[in-house]
Amino acid sequence: MVKHISKQESEIISTRREFLKQFGFGAAAAGMATPLLDNAYSAPEQKATGRRVKYRVLGKTGLRVSEIGIGGHSWAYKQVPDGQEGFRRPTVNEAVRMIAASMDMGVNFLDSCTALEESSVPGEALKRLKARDKVIVSIRVSHKMKGVKADKQEIYKWTEDRLKLWQTDYVDMCLLCNTENDTPQSGYWDMSYSIEALDKLKQQGKIRFTGFGCHFRPELFLEAFDKFGDYFDICSIPYNVRHRAAEKLLPAAKKKGLGVITIKPFVRGALLKDRDLKGTEAGLPRDLIAFVLENKLVDICTCGVHTIEQVRENLSASWTKLSEVRRQRLKKLAATFIGDREYAWLEQGWLYA
Numbered sequence: 001m002v003k004h005i006s007k008q009e010s011e012i013i014s015t016r017r018e019f020l021k022q023f024g025f026g027a028a029a030a031g032m033a034t035p036l037l038d039n040a041y042s043a044p045e046q047k048a049t050g051r052r053v054k055y056r057v058l059g060k061t062g063l064r065v066s067e068i069g070i071g072g073h074s075w076a077y078k079q080v081p082d083g084q085e086g087f088r089r090p091t092v093n094e095a096v097r098m099i100a101a102s103m104d105m106g107v108n109f110l111d112s113c114t115a116l117e118e119s120s121v122p123g124e125a126l127k128r129l130k131a132r133d134k135v136i137v138s139i140r141v142s143h144k145m146k147g148v149k150a151d152k153q154e155i156y157k158w159t160e161d162r163l164k165l166w167q168t169d170y171v172d173m174c175l176l177c178n179t180e181n182d183t184p185q186s187g188y189w190d191m192s193y194s195i196e197a198l199d200k201l202k203q204q205g206k207i208r209f210t211g212f213g214c215h216f217r218p219e220l221f222l223e224a225f226d227k228f229g230d231y232f233d234i235c236s237i238p239y240n241v242r243h244r245a246a247e248k249l250l251p252a253a254k255k256k257g258l259g260v261i262t263i264k265p266f267v268r269g270a271l272l273k274d275r276d277l278k279g280t281e282a283g284l285p286r287d288l289i290a291f292v293l294e295n296k297l298v299d300i301c302t303c304g305v306h307t308i309e310q311v312r313e314n315l316s317a318s319w320t321k322l323s324e325v326r327r328q329r330l331k332k333l334a335a336t337f338i339g340d341r342e343y344a345w346l347e348q349g350w351l352y353a
């Protein structure tokens with residue numbers, strides 16, 4: 001039987017082939033015995049909505065990516081009601097169903113952040129779905145750009161650990177991440193040794209593209225675009241209806257050809273806290289993502305999810321056009337003060353465009 005390969009799949013396949021060819025994996029590059037053409041995953045539980053997310057081009061990587069990505073983080077948080085008045089993490093079986101449903105709706109971008117327990121979940125899910133080569137995998141290496149020689153060994157180790165957890169021999173993207181408190185001694189952005197390490201990992205065929213994204217002030221992003229924008233392929237920036245400073249930064253990122261991945265559409269749920277999402281405020285998460293996607297300089301909006309209902313709701317943002325009433329609802333939401341100390345950095349530097 002002839003298998004039909006979607007345009008999205010064929011582009012991932014061809015970029016993967018080029019990558020393999022470049023690094024001399026001959027048989028695989030020729031398409032022999034690779035799982036690339038094996039349409040092995042299926043999501044029987046996915047409601048057949050027939051709707052699929054749209055795609056954008058991720059800056060100079062040239063990759064065609066789903067405009068909504070599924071983030072990490074949430075795999076590690078105990079946020080799923082456990083039926084005994086407590087909470088638990090999503091199980092791997094649940095992750096399999098969520099990732100399969102996302103892929104059925106066109107998602108081809110999976111992110112993971114820092115925690116080891118988080119990174120093990122999507123890797124195991126992809127293995128069970130036999131779908132590693134059908135998605136773009138992005139890892140984030142945290143606190144490893146201090147401008148000291150030891151950065152290199154830390155980045156190698158961090159990457160090797162994540163390759164094991166993702167059960168893969170390469171990742172598509174590796175993003176360097178810091179918080180502002182990590183590196184004042186090096187003027188915040190001394191990436192010299194980190195770049196050396198990334199170059200070596202690229203030569204070894206372990207990573208394809210590189211990027212950066214941090215809990216930093218917007219001005220420091222501008223500085224980084226200037227100093228390092230020619231080297232990196234991608235940047236990752238917080239952006240939501242309340243924290244809109246990204247609007248000032250995106251033109252500068254695009255000038256350097258950087259792909260833009262935005263994070264924090266819900267400030268990790270803080271913008272949704274205490275809202276009646278099943279009642280009058282139903283559809284708010286979808287609208288929050290639709291707001292981010294209205295900005296055509298954004299390439300991917302990445303969100304964390306805990307349940308399959310959240311997956312369906314969030315992905316529907318791709319075909320949601322905001323009405324005036326919904327826009328007014330978002331405007332009201334944007335006035336919500338976020339008191340959680342964890343997000344003080346967002347409240348201080350990122351409030352307005």
Ligand SMILES: NC(=O)c1ccc[n+]([C@@H]2O[C@H](COP(=O)([O-])OP(=O)(O)OC[C@H]3O[C@@H](n4cnc5c(N)ncnc54)[C@H](OP(=O)(O)O)[C@@H]3O)[C@@H](O)[C@H]2O)c1
Binds near residue numbers: 236
């Ligand atoms: N250092 C870095 O570079 C960095 C930092 C942050 C994030 N990231 C990346 O960005 C991804 C997104 O994380 P984020 O911090 O930006 O979080 P976010 O996407 O703003 O919020 C995710 C949380 O919102 C809630 N949520 C999601 N969809 C929902 C829905 N439909 N209805 C109700 N609640 C919903 C869930 O929490 P509940 O289930 O608890 O409600 C979920 O855990 C991360 O997973 C990670 O990959 C990277």
